[in-house]
Amino acid sequence: SLRSGLNNNIEKIKNGRKAIVWMPTHRSCGGVKIEMSKLVDFDKLQEVCEKYNCVFIIKKHFYHKQETEPVEKYANIFDVTNEAVDSSVILAQADALVSDYSASYVEYLALDRPIILYAYDKNEFLANERGLFIKLEDNTAGEVVETPSGFINSVERICTDWYDSSFAGGRKSARSLYFNDDVPL
Secondary structure (H helix, E strand, C coil): CCCCCCCHHHHHHHCCCEEEEECCCCCHHHCCCCCHHHHCCHHHHHHHHHHCCEEEEECCCHHHCCCCCCCCCCCCEEECCCCCCCHHHHHHHCCEEEECCCCHHHHHHCCCCCEEEECCCHHHHHHHCCCCCCCHHHCCCCEEECCHHHHHHHHHHHHHCCCCHHHHHHHHHHHHHHCCCCCCC
């Protein structure tokens, strides 16, 4: 469950700004690399983060801890995959979540904050990995995107409405699938 508490490094990165955290699930226990630089135009993402005064934090599954992203040149994009940051704590500190098929999505629903599901490898994942908690086409908790341009557009949309009003009802509906009460944390 989500823990209370703060990770001081995440607070330092945020520095009073909103934070979008990307926490993808593992692929084949780390056997299939997640090369985010091929999935996201980091230059455009940096522009969006600058425009809306926010940060973008990457936290890959521990199976992918050897895969670092080349983000050093970006002032608003951070990779904390190899840092000692508890996933529940970073979720609690995130103002929006980017996930895919990860259970972090379910945990994050309890916070009633924006969610983007970036299903860039949907067909491969469904064919070669495990099943999903909820079919993507049945998801109502956040926007499902499958392309790099769709991803950037969705991030920018979240930055203009940090509550993500268009999916508030969907998050409520999704919470009812996993929780007996509907009281966001």
